[in-house]
Amino acid sequence: MSLPAPAVTPETPARRSRLLLAGVAVYFLLALAAWSSGRGGLAALAVFVLAGALLSPALRRRSLAAWGAWGALALLLGLLAARGEGLLALDALPILVNAALCALFASTLRHGREPLIARFIAILESPERLALPRVAAYARRLTWAWALLLGAQACVLGAILGLVPGGVFAALGATPPAAFAAPGWRWYLHVGGYALVPLVLVLEYAYRRVHLRGVPHAPLPLFIARVVRRWPVLLQGIAADADDPRARGAR
Structure with missing residues (x-):
């Protein structure tokens, strides 16, 4: 409406x-x-x-x-x-970002939709690459993996924010069910959680070269350069999908 x-x-x-x-x-x-x-x-x-x-x-x-x-x-x-308690809003943001990205990846796995990783492959390399043996199936499984990883990350970050001194339970005047007093927890909340993404990208690239041995792969520096150069197009595709949930369905 x-x-x-x-x-x-x-x-x-x-x-x-x-x-x-x-x-x-x-x-x-x-x-x-x-x-x-x-x-x-x-x-x-x-x-x-x-x-x-x-x-x-x-x-x-x-x-x-x-x-x-x-x-x-x-x-x-x-x-x-x-x-x-305004700082809690800032601390909660990485949790919301991970949860939103988890929902985004998962939403593209519904019947009749094109998995998000498949869209990225088409933009970063070419739509024809998806027709190569096992590439489309791998793109779907990798989309599942990212959805699960981001969902788990949101849960971990939420637990940290809830249990640390000065976290959600403390702000509500309640006693947390478990103590979690780790120094520097805000660094992991705001930096470590985001640093996990490029780390997983590099590890996935190494795994992909082994799993899809029969498919040609661009060198890692070239792959990273493509991501950096074409990320505005990726962002526009995500925004278009958010504007129209039926957009970019399975081809």
């Missing part, structure tokens, strides 16, 4: 990408300022800006669901900031 859309010039994928990048850049600046100063209000504002950037296509379409979600988030962030 949505409100009547205003008469505007259709937005190009490139412009959507630039707006998203601008929102992400502002988020990182605010997050760094919040982390260094310990000001919860800045942390809550950083999360609010990032959510607005991610929801911007739906917000511009005047989607009631998107505006409702953004408004509810604003209320929650305001309550956290008022209680002096």
Whole structure:
């Protein structure tokens, strides 16, 4: 359900990408300022800006669901900031990112959809590569693997945030069911969780060369260069899929 859309010039994928990048850049600046100063209000504002950037296509379409979600988030962030717990919103963000990516990968595994890894292969190499022996099946299994990995990562990060001193249980004035006092836990929450992604990419590349021995593979530096060069196209494809759940179905 949505409100009547205003008469505007259709937005190009490139412009959507630039707006998203601008929102992400502002988020990182605010997050760094919040982390260094310990000001919860800045942390809550950083999360609010990032959510607005991610929801911007739906917000511009005047989607009631998107505006409702953004408004509810604003209320929650305001309550956290008022209680002096705004930093928890920033700490929870890696959990939400992993959970959202898990849902994204899993959603493309439904019947009639093209697995997300298959789309990446078509963009980074060529659609014809999917017709090579075992490549399409491998792309589906790898999409499953990423969904499971990101889901497990979200659970681990959620457990950390709940059990550490100063975490969710402490913020609610409750005693956690188990103690988890690991120094530097915020570094893993905000850095280690994201560092896992390039590590798995490199390990998967090594496994792929063995598992798909009969298929030619680009050298690792060239593969990484393609990812860096073509990531805006990957991002646009994900955004298009989010805008239209039926988009890019199985060919």
